[in-house]
Amino acid sequence: MTLDKEQLLTIGVDLGGTSLRVAAYTPEDGILDSIALPTRLEAGPHAVVGDMCSVIRMLFDRFFRGRNLAGIGVGSPGPLELPAGRLHHPPNLPGWDGFHLLAEMEKLLDAPIAIESDANAAALAEYALGLGRLLDVDSLCMLTLGTGVGNGIILDGKLWHGAAGMGGEAGHMTIFPEGSLCGCGNTGCLEACASATALMNAAERLIASGKAPGLAALKGDRLSLTALDLAEAAQQGDKAALAIYAETGRAIGIGLAGLINIFNLPLYVIGGGVANSWDLLSPAMFEELERRSYVYSLTAPGRAAAGGMPGGGTRVMPAKLGAEAGLLGACILPLHLSSHKLAGGVSREDNMLGVPGDD
Amino acid sequence: MTLDKEQLLTIGVDLGGTSLRVAAYTPEDGILDSIALPTRLEAGPHAVVGDMCSVIRMLFDRFFRGRNLAGIGVGSPGPLELPAGRLHHPPNLPGWDGFHLLAEMEKLLDAPIAIESDANAAALAEYALGLGRLLDVDSLCMLTLGTGVGNGIILDGKLWHGAAGMGGEAGHMTIFPEGSLCGCGNTGCLEACASATALMNAAERLIASGKAPGLAALKGDRLSLTALDLAEAAQQGDKAALAIYAETGRAIGIGLAGLINIFNLPLYVIGGGVANSWDLLSPAMFEELERRSYVYSLTAPGRAAAGGMPGGGTRVMPAKLGAEAGLLGACILPLHLSSHKLAGGVSREDNMLGVPGDD
Numbered sequence: 001m002t003l004d005k006e007q008l009l010t011i012g013v014d015l016g017g018t019s020l021r022v023a024a025y026t027p028e029d030g031i032l033d034s035i036a037l038p039t040r041l042e043a044g045p046h047a048v049v050g051d052m053c054s055v056i057r058m059l060f061d062r063f064f065r066g067r068n069l070a071g072i073g074v075g076s077p078g079p080l081e082l083p084a085g086r087l088h089h090p091p092n093l094p095g096w097d098g099f100h101l102l103a104e105m106e107k108l109l110d111a112p113i114a115i116e117s118d119a120n121a122a123a124l125a126e127y128a129l130g131l132g133r134l135l136d137v138d139s140l141c142m143l144t145l146g147t148g149v150g151n152g153i154i155l156d157g158k159l160w161h162g163a164a165g166m167g168g169e170a171g172h173m174t175i176f177p178e179g180s181l182c183g184c185g186n187t188g189c190l191e192a193c194a195s196a197t198a199l200m201n202a203a204e205r206l207i208a209s210g211k212a213p214g215l216a217a218l219k220g221d222r223l224s225l226t227a228l229d230l231a232e233a234a235q236q237g238d239k240a241a242l243a244i245y246a247e248t249g250r251a252i253g254i255g256l257a258g259l260i261n262i263f264n265l266p267l268y269v270i271g272g273g274v275a276n277s278w279d280l281l282s283p284a285m286f287e288e289l290e291r292r293s294y295v296y297s298l299t300a301p302g303r304a305a306a307g308g309m310p311g312g313g314t315r316v317m318p319a320k321l322g323a324e325a326g327l328l329g330a331c332i333l334p335l336h337l338s339s340h341k342l343a344g345g346v347s348r349e350d351n352m353l354g355v356p357g358d359d
Numbered sequence: 360m361t362l363d364k365e366q367l368l369t370i371g372v373d374l375g376g377t378s379l380r381v382a383a384y385t386p387e388d389g390i391l392d393s394i395a396l397p398t399r400l401e402a403g404p405h406a407v408v409g410d411m412c413s414v415i416r417m418l419f420d421r422f423f424r425g426r427n428l429a430g431i432g433v434g435s436p437g438p439l440e441l442p443a444g445r446l447h448h449p450p451n452l453p454g455w456d457g458f459h460l461l462a463e464m465e466k467l468l469d470a471p472i473a474i475e476s477d478a479n480a481a482a483l484a485e486y487a488l489g490l491g492r493l494l495d496v497d498s499l500c501m502l503t504l505g506t507g508v509g510n511g512i513i514l515d516g517k518l519w520h521g522a523a524g525m526g527g528e529a530g531h532m533t534i535f536p537e538g539s540l541c542g543c544g545n546t547g548c549l550e551a552c553a554s555a556t557a558l559m560n561a562a563e564r565l566i567a568s569g570k571a572p573g574l575a576a577l578k579g580d581r582l583s584l585t586a587l588d589l590a591e592a593a594q595q596g597d598k599a600a601l602a603i604y605a606e607t608g609r610a611i612g613i614g615l616a617g618l619i620n621i622f623n624l625p626l627y628v629i630g631g632g633v634a635n636s637w638d639l640l641s642p643a644m645f646e647e648l649e650r651r652s653y654v655y656s657l658t659a660p661g662r663a664a665a666g667g668m669p670g671g672g673t674r675v676m677p678a679k680l681g682a683e684a685g686l687l688g689a690c691i692l693p694l695h696l697s698s699h700k701l702a703g704g705v706s707r708e709d710n711m712l713g714v715p716g717d718d
Contacts, residue, residue: 088657173532309523
């Protein structure tokens with residue numbers, strides 16, 4: 001096998017609250033290999049960054065020959081202040097408040113580092129490699145319905161960061177002002193209505209109230225239901241499970257209707273595990289869109305004002321890339337220089353991933 | 360007085376449902392003169408466009424000597440499809456659904472025409488001549504609380520249009536999903552909670568229910584209260600009036616909290632007549648912002664992540680330009696070419712505002 005001297009290599013990191021994944025990537029071959037390890041939260045942020053950088057170096061050593069390192073991309077739980085790369089009370093990384101993730105990584109790695117929120121990384125992947133590429137649109141808004149509800153917004157080909165890097169937090173728009181408490185301190189956020197956590201909480205509330213005998217039987221003596229249990233019950237026609245998905249679809253629809261009225265983008269992507277139940281969620285969601293967004297009702301595919309829109313009108317679709325979106329997005333971050341400022345950015349003549357000052 | 364041969368002239372039009380205003384403008388001297396006339400809705404859109412173009416020509420004839428016409432700017436009620444310049448069911452212009460405003464004006468005027476929604480025009484004025492200039496920010500979001508709730512969003516110095524020109528309709532984000540019916544067909548829109556119309560409706564409901572004796576006495580035998588009545592009653596401590604303003608401030612706060620989480624901009628401007636009651640509205644609004652937007656609570660002036668932000672953090676302020684914002688914005692539209700595509704755009708060698716093909 002002859003290696004192309006000009007082939008670009010990136011290393012991507014998907015940092016999560018329970019595990020972290022690191023991959024080596026080239027635009028030609030995609031992910032060459034990836035390594036997953038537990039996020040040692042109990043050992044503190046410095047230890048986790050140490051683990052992360054060891055694995056980055058390991059993958060670099062394995063794959064750098066014959067390639068040029070374009071940079072390291074990191075998708076981190078938010079809220080993430082940019083360009084500082086500092087975390088502020090990240091709910092999924094307890095004990096990391098105020099932690100300068102970027103600066104700490106730069107102490108250990110002598111390479112350009114591009115850092116984004118994990119939801120931004122997923123949106124970038126969907127834009128460059130998924131639905132965005134398929135429909136040839138230059139703007140999209142993605143909601144990632146997982147443990148929380150992440151959001152990434154790409155406008156005219158660039159990730160929208162806002163003034164302190166904290167834009168793209170549509171997961172915390174208020175849907176029901178008097179709704180359930182959210183991890184952010186607010187009540188009724190989209191995240192408190194449409195995350196996997198919110199779905200399971202709704203199921204447990206229904207079981208406790210005696211209104212979901214089917215789900216109660218399914219749960220049996222176990223401590224809790226799983227998301228898969230709930231989806232299967234709904235597929236088999238369990239009324240309580242169906243109602244939970246309809247209510248979730250409704251909440252997503254109310255939030256999305258607002259986003260469509262605000263942005264009028266050609267594409268809205270729903271990702272994350274909850275989006276796998278698209279058929280259960282989407283009818284109620286589209287009902288809310290028609291009712292609550294006149295921009296949607298004028299610009300949906302085939303409508304009056306959809307003609308001039310890229311992609312054929314306002315499309316709302318399930319994500320294409322699935323669970324790999326966050327890691328893929330981290331891998332391609334260093335290749336999308338226009339969308340963010342790369343930290344470091346020194347051109348590496350020696351193409352070695354050392355510790356700063358060790359050469 | 361010696362006229363500068365290079366001085367630019369624009370003509371701005373603020374088209375409203377009851378009246379239309381036309382002004383001649385230069386960057387050096389501002390508005391030179393303006394003419395207001397009733398919008399003859401009963402005569403139909405072609406007649407109104409005829410009136411408008413006559414007045415444009417009148418002002419042009421008076422002021423063109425020694426100046427170069429940069430273009431004509433129009434702020435129109437929405438929803439406005441761009442770049443087509445076509446209206447879709449505009450609630451304030453009954454009978455204009457599907458009307459090609461831009462094309463009809465181009466038939467009557469041989470000059471470059473820039474057209475925007477009235478709320479976008481007001482936001483542009485506030486950006487270029489008002490608070491945006493004062494605080495030196497490159498992005499802002501403006502809500503105009505008038506008969507309806509208009510919205511204009513400027514990102515990195517450009518009006519955000521979205522794919523069909525229908526972006527910037529945050530007046531129709533849902534605040535209370537089961538709230539009052541909005542003109543757009545949805546229930547609980549910001550417009551249905553925080554417009555002048557919504558305030559007066561709330562007052563009438565309270566009077567009818569017998570819960571607002573002070574307002575009932577103030578109204579007496581009249582058909583309805585005025586906005587000024589309501590504001591004065593609140594200033595004098597009337598509890599029902601105060602509660603209406605607090606509830607309005609709360610609705611604005613819920614919507615703004617979402618916008619701050621979505622955009623993380625340095626400046627949010629509240630304009631329109633309702634914003635004149637800032638002292639009555641803003642305490643409840645800021646309370647909601649602190650509670651419902653963690654991006655606000657991290658980036659408000661003086662907070663942890665506000666340091667690097669232009670303007671000193673997330674500012675939420677009443678508009679600076681007042682009732683002239685829409686007309687001023689229309690006047691400067693042709694000067695902000697980067698923010699939109701000018702229709703026509705033919706360089707006018709003869710500097711005469713004729714009918715196309717009449718020379």
